[in-house]
Amino acid sequence: DNMAEFQPIVDELVIKYGAGMYMSPEWRLALAMGALVMTVHGANSGDARIATALEKMNAGVKMPEGASDL
Secondary structure: OOHHHHHHHHHHHHHHHHHHOOOOHHHHHHHHHHHHHHHHHHHHOOOHHHHHHHHHHHOOOOOOOOOOOO
16 A cells, blocks of 8 residues: 555665666566465465464554654
8 A cells, every 4th residue: 555655765776786686587487486385375274474464564554753744
């Protein structure tokens, strides 16, 4: 829900550090599939840590006091 807040920072980090690094599409696909298999297996086996992590991932960021002018 709050990706728009992080997108400029992520873009800047990709520009800063991503220029010298390259990972082939095959490796990116393999890593993504591994993460998918691990997540599905953890969810299907009743691992409460997966449910907690997904809840935290989908939760919005709480704005700290006095951060309205940032």
